[in-house]
Amino acid sequence: NAGVTQTPKFQVLKTGQSMTLQCAQDMNHEYMSWYRQDPGMGLRLIHYSVGAGITDQGEVPNGYNVSRSTTEDFPLRLLSAAPSQTSVYFCASSYSGGGNQPQHFGDGTRLSIL
Amino acid sequence: AQSVTQLGSHVSVSEGALVLLRCNYSSSVPPYLFWYVQYPNQGLQLLLKYTSAATLVKGINGFEAEFKKSETSFHLTKPSAHMSDAAEYFCAVSVWSGNQFYFGTGTSLTVIP
Numbered sequence: 001n002a003g004v005t006q007t008p009k010f011q012v013l014k015t016g017q018s019m020t021l022q023c024a025q026d027m028n029h030e031y032m033s034w035y036r037q038d039p040g041m042g043l044r045l046i047h048y049s050v051g052a053g054i055t056d057q058g059e060v061p062n063g064y065n066v067s068r069s070t071t072e073d074f075p076l077r078l079l080s081a082a083p084s085q086t087s088v089y090f091c092a093s094s095y096s097g098g099g100n101q102p103q104h105f106g107d108g109t110r111l112s113i114l
Numbered sequence: 115a116q117s118v119t120q121l122g123s124h125v126s127v128s129e130g131a132l133v134l135l136r137c138n139y140s141s142s143v144p145p146y147l148f149w150y151v152q153y154p155n156q157g158l159q160l161l162l163k164y165t166s167a168a169t170l171v172k173g174i175n176g177f178e179a180e181f182k183k184s185e186t187s188f189h190l191t192k193p194s195a196h197m198s199d200a201a202e203y204f205c206a207v208s209v210w211s212g213n214q215f216y217f218g219t220g221t222s223l224t225v226i227p
Contacts (some may be wrong), residue, residue, distance in 0.1 A: 106157050
């Protein structure tokens with residue numbers, strides 16, 4: 001099983017550039033989410049989706065867009081990259097929303113903004 | 115809203131010694147609680163979860179955690195540390211009606227040979 005696949009694994013951008021972080025899962029999970037991980041701050045939720053066509057904001061949504069056109073894919077878009085967005089980004093999925101479902105995580109995308 | 119506090123950002127234990135990683139939560143409704151482990155350059159993997167069944171939860175790799183409502187705690191323990199346990203550990207909380215998980219800031223475990 002591939003599980004949750006994130007691409008790219010590493011990326012360096014210049015300030016002001018845009019890019020899309022890809023996330024795909026093959027488990028037919030309804031719930032998908034994006035987190036950023038920064039030293040000493042744990043994981044913070046950026047956006048999440050409870051199904052195709054439905055998205056909502058998490059704790060730190062500013063500067064990021066998402067869409068969910070299929071069950072499998074949940075891309076994260078940086079509109080105009082800023083150095084403060086340098087981070088490790090994780091995509092996660094679970095069978096459904098509802099807090100009792102553990103999440104399955106991808107291996108992360110390490111993003112540096114110069 | 116829910117929140118999680120992990121006391122001790124770094125914990126060191128000797129190989130074979132008891133591992134104790136602390137997690138306290140805040141929630142106005144019954145919580146669901148999780149422990150995840152993260153190895154270098156990898157994503158998070160589920161160690162165990164509490165979803166209102168037994169208060170003592172056993173997970174993978176010999177870890178277990180006990181839900182104590184009176185202390186709002188969900189500490190992670192392992193009787194005997196192994197070198198392979200060196201990693202970062204995260205506690206997380208959620209609730210049935212919620213679609214958001216709240217993670218602690220993590221505890222880095224070092225195992226000394």
